[in-house]
Amino acid sequence: MQSKTFNLVIAGVGGQGLITLLQVLAQAAMDKGLEVRTSELHGLSQRGGSVSVHIRLGEKVYSPMIPKRQANLVIALEMQEALNAVPFASGRTTFLINKYQSPTMGQGVSESYIKSAITGITKKSVFLSANEITEKELGNSVVSGSFFLGYAITKGLIPFTENDIKEAIKKVMPEKHWDINMKTIDFAKQYHEK
Amino acid sequence: MKDVLKKSGKAILLGNEAIVRGALESGVQFVSTYPGTPASEIGNTFFHIAKTAGVYFEFSINEKTALEAGVGASFSNLKTLVAMKNFGLNVAADALMPFCYTGTGKKGPTVIVVADDPSCHSSAQSEQNSRPFAYMAHIPILEPSDPQECKDYIKLGFEISEKLSLPVMVRLTTRVAHQKMPVVLNRIGAQRPSRGFVKDQNRFITMPPRVLEQHRELLDKIEKIKEIAEKSPINKIHVGAKSKKIGIITSGVSYLYVREALLQLNLNLPILKLGFFHPLPEKKIKNFIKGLNKVLVVEELEPFLEKEVNILAKQANPKLEILGKDVLSEVGELDPDKVASAIAKLAGKKFKILESRTKRVKHLPRFCTGWPTCPYWKLFAAVKQVAPKNTVFGGDIGCYMMAALPPHNLYNYLSCMGSSLGIAHGVKKATIKTGKKQKVIAFIGDGTFFHAGIPAVMNIVYNKSNPLIIILDNRITAMTGHQPNPGMGKTGMSEDVPQIKIEEILKALRVKHIKVIDPETEYAQLTKTIKRFLTKDEVSVIISKRICGLLAQRALKKKNAK
Ligand SMILES: Cc1ncc(C[n+]2csc(CCOP(=O)(O)OP(=O)(O)O)c2C)c(N)n1
Numbered sequence: 001m002q003s004k005t006f007n008l009v010i011a012g013v014g015g016q017g018l019i020t021l022l023q024v025l026a027q028a029a030m031d032k033g034l035e036v037r038t039s040e041l042h043g044l045s046q047r048g049g050s051v052s053v054h055i056r057l058g059e060k061v062y063s064p065m066i067p068k069r070q071a072n073l074v075i076a077l078e079m080q081e082a083l084n085a086v087p088f089a090s091g092r093t094t095f096l097i098n099k100y101q102s103p104t105m106g107q108g109v110s111e112s113y114i115k116s117a118i119t120g121i122t123k124k125s126v127f128l129s130a131n132e133i134t135e136k137e138l139g140n141s142v143v144s145g146s147f148f149l150g151y152a153i154t155k156g157l158i159p160f161t162e163n164d165i166k167e168a169i170k171k172v173m174p175e176k177h178w179d180i181n182m183k184t185i186d187f188a189k190q191y192h193e194k
Numbered sequence: 195m196k197d198v199l200k201k202s203g204k205a206i207l208l209g210n211e212a213i214v215r216g217a218l219e220s221g222v223q224f225v226s227t228y229p230g231t232p233a234s235e236i237g238n239t240f241f242h243i244a245k246t247a248g249v250y251f252e253f254s255i256n257e258k259t260a261l262e263a264g265v266g267a268s269f270s271n272l273k274t275l276v277a278m279k280n281f282g283l284n285v286a287a288d289a290l291m292p293f294c295y296t297g298t299g300k301k302g303p304t305v306i307v308v309a310d311d312p313s314c315h316s317s318a319q320s321e322q323n324s325r326p327f328a329y330m331a332h333i334p335i336l337e338p339s340d341p342q343e344c345k346d347y348i349k350l351g352f353e354i355s356e357k358l359s360l361p362v363m364v365r366l367t368t369r370v371a372h373q374k375m376p377v378v379l380n381r382i383g384a385q386r387p388s389r390g391f392v393k394d395q396n397r398f399i400t401m402p403p404r405v406l407e408q409h410r411e412l413l414d415k416i417e418k419i420k421e422i423a424e425k426s427p428i429n430k431i432h433v434g435a436k437s438k439k440i441g442i443i444t445s446g447v448s449y450l451y452v453r454e455a456l457l458q459l460n461l462n463l464p465i466l467k468l469g470f471f472h473p474l475p476e477k478k479i480k481n482f483i484k485g486l487n488k489v490l491v492v493e494e495l496e497p498f499l500e501k502e503v504n505i506l507a508k509q510a511n512p513k514l515e516i517l518g519k520d521v522l523s524e525v526g527e528l529d530p531d532k533v534a535s536a537i538a539k540l541a542g543k544k545f546k547i548l549e550s551r552t553k554r555v556k557h558l559p560r561f562c563t564g565w566p567t568c569p570y571w572k573l574f575a576a577v578k579q580v581a582p583k584n585t586v587f588g589g590d591i592g593c594y595m596m597a598a599l600p601p602h603n604l605y606n607y608l609s610c611m612g613s614s615l616g617i618a619h620g621v622k623k624a625t626i627k628t629g630k631k632q633k634v635i636a637f638i639g640d641g642t643f644f645h646a647g648i649p650a651v652m653n654i655v656y657n658k659s660n661p662l663i664i665i666l667d668n669r670i671t672a673m674t675g676h677q678p679n680p681g682m683g684k685t686g687m688s689e690d691v692p693q694i695k696i697e698e699i700l701k702a703l704r705v706k707h708i709k710v711i712d713p714e715t716e717y718a719q720l721t722k723t724i725k726r727f728l729t730k731d732e733v734s735v736i737i738s739k740r741i742c743g744l745l746a747q748r749a750l751k752k753k754n755a756k
Contacts, residue, residue, distance in 0.1 A: 043231035043316030049559035
């Protein structure tokens with residue numbers, strides 16, 4: 001039974017700003033009067049290691065961890081990490097995957113393996129070179145997370161409007177980071193993959 | 195983090211931040227901690243807000259001194275919070291036992307927060323379940339399941355502590371400490387004026403014959419708390435469909451998985467959710483199981499709760515069938531699916547955990563890259579370059595632990611904080627005794643050296659063995675999130691204090707061969723010294739001194755921004 005909860009997995013490696021993304025989404029959810037819970041990992045995993053974090057929102061949310069196969073959306077900020085979110089995915093899941101790879105020690109997997117693994121689960125997957133795009137268009141790849149948020153808003157993949165997210169960014173991030181993140185959201189809105 | 199000080203309304207808080215908020219709402223006055231994930235954000239948050247909030251906060255040098263500082267503050271009638279990770283409680287245990295006997299100061303209620311880490315997300319060493327400290331020390335234990343409860347239980351903990359002059363423990367697990375949700379904020383509590391240390395020999399001295407009386411008094415206190423637990427709303431029954439005569443007993447984050455799983459399975463069963471682990475509301479449990487044919491106990495790690503239910507069932511309902519660790523693993527954390535599978539077995543339903551066959555990828559944590567880089571890259575390169583093949587390498591706890599992983603694969607043993615040195619001494623003695631001339635190199639971070647390394651060096655010097663000790667002085671306690679330590683001249687209140695120099699400690703301990711080397715700029719010197727020190731008959735120490743790469747990068751960014 002798929003509950004009415006919205007479930008998002010963000011996968012990546014330590015240092016990619018996953019926790020900040022979660023905080024923005026959690027703030028936006030609270031401001032809309034929704035229940036929300038996140039499950040995060042701090043610590044050892046931050047030193048470039050695998051990190052997966054969960055956020056769930058809706059009218060009633062119990063477990064901070066998403067039950068298997070119930071993610072509505074997976075955002076993988078590192079391509080190989082998308083595979084670690086697979087247990088939470090089903091045919092109804094959308095994958096947004098950053099075409100960026102952080103090296104693993106000799107046990108990495110190829111882009112083609114990842115593509116076939118993901119498309120074997122769901123028809124809804126998008127691969128974007130967010131690091132390159134943001135580096136080129138906005139001068140800094142640290143906003144690749146916000147780029148995916150903007151992209152997800154435009155495609156209706158998260159239950160928030162552009163305004164919800166922008167307001168939440170202002171509450172969560174220090175003022176000096178507002179400008180570039182707002183610009184990133186605006187840019188992502190009009191971005192069309194070629 | 196800033197939301198912790200928000201006046202009112204709601205804020206999205208991490209479990210650990212909610213702990214801080216709960217303490218502030220209770221009017222906490224004195225806070226001490228030693229960092230350790232998953233409890234680290236409690237200290238980090240106080241580190242940020244202590245001055246603004248008017249709370250005394252310190253990073254003690256280890257958990258024992260943290261707890262002892264807390265005991266002193268409590269004896270002096272300050273409202274006190276002490277926080278640590280699970281292993282920390284082992285270090286502090288010697289101080290915990292008598293503290294439960296003396297009890298707190300009359301107006302010095304004390305809450306000790308201890309965070310366990312099922313599945314060892316941020317722990318090596320062991321998958322420790324800290325619950326049995328309740329049996330050993332007779333300390334009451336409360337177990338919240340989410341950030342809102344973190345806040346509420348801290349406040350309740352202070353109330354109980356004050357009522358019975360007994361410290362109270364709040365036990366977290368990773369999925370509680372690192373869970374976020376909107377938390378309702380109440381007013382930050384006013385701090386009581388301090389009454390100072392009020393002398394009371396009868397209370398604060400634990401010596402026979404008085405200590406036996408104190409033992410009795412402690413057991414009596416626990417009986418009184420049992421009465422509180424019987425009536426407490428945090429041990430609550432969710433009435434479900436009674437027709438099936440089955441029910442669930444659970445606590446902590448497992449409770450949330452139970453609710454989730456029941457939703458998935460479309461079941462409505464009675465649940466007894468326990469906020470107290472110790473003492474248990476025995477009457478409430480008996481009443482709950484009386485009318486049941488079957489009960490499932492859902493708890494992580496060892497079946498402590500299940501055993502208690504077993505005993506209570508003998509009196510209240512001998513025919514009761516009790517499920518627990520026969521359907522749930524004793525190793526690793528639970529999750530909604532594991533719990534759903536157990537409940538399905540209880541209810542005679544079908545539920546299959548869906549495993550996927552897709553390859554998983556593991557990005558192992560590694561020393562930080564970028565420039566300035568992590569000083570450990572060069573250090574371990576040098577060691578690998580010159581140390582003889584049969585050298586025994588002892589690892590310890592900190593970022594340098596990652597030298598156990600590829601590409602280094604270095605260590606031959608790794609245990610608890612400070613033990614690289616303590617064990618090195620034993621290995622050296624043993625290999626000398628058996629005529630095997632194995633070299634031993636033991637690694638230890640600056641934070642770990644201050645925490646537990648000094649007594650081990652003293653033992654090595656006093657009992658005469660000769661490992662080569664390499665102290666990785668990266669000027670901070672890095673792994674747990676960059677907390678200051680005595681070597682760097684900053685306190686938890688952000689005051690400047692004199693730096694305690696490791697080489698001066700070593701000199702005072704009569705270590706003969708000491709060398710301070712920067713592994714990045716003095717690489718040749720480093721390899722030469724390792725070779726030379728490995729031939730010494732006495733213990734020798736290299737202090738590999740260079741600032742943590744992340745810190746250096748942050749400092750550089752700041753400078754460039756100016
Ligand atoms: C008794 C105990 N307390 C706390 C911890 C958590 N802990 C893990 S690593 C670490 C810090 C080590 O710092 P340091 O030795 O300076 O090494 P660095 O991370 O800077 O390399 C701590 C406190 C622990 N493992 N055991």
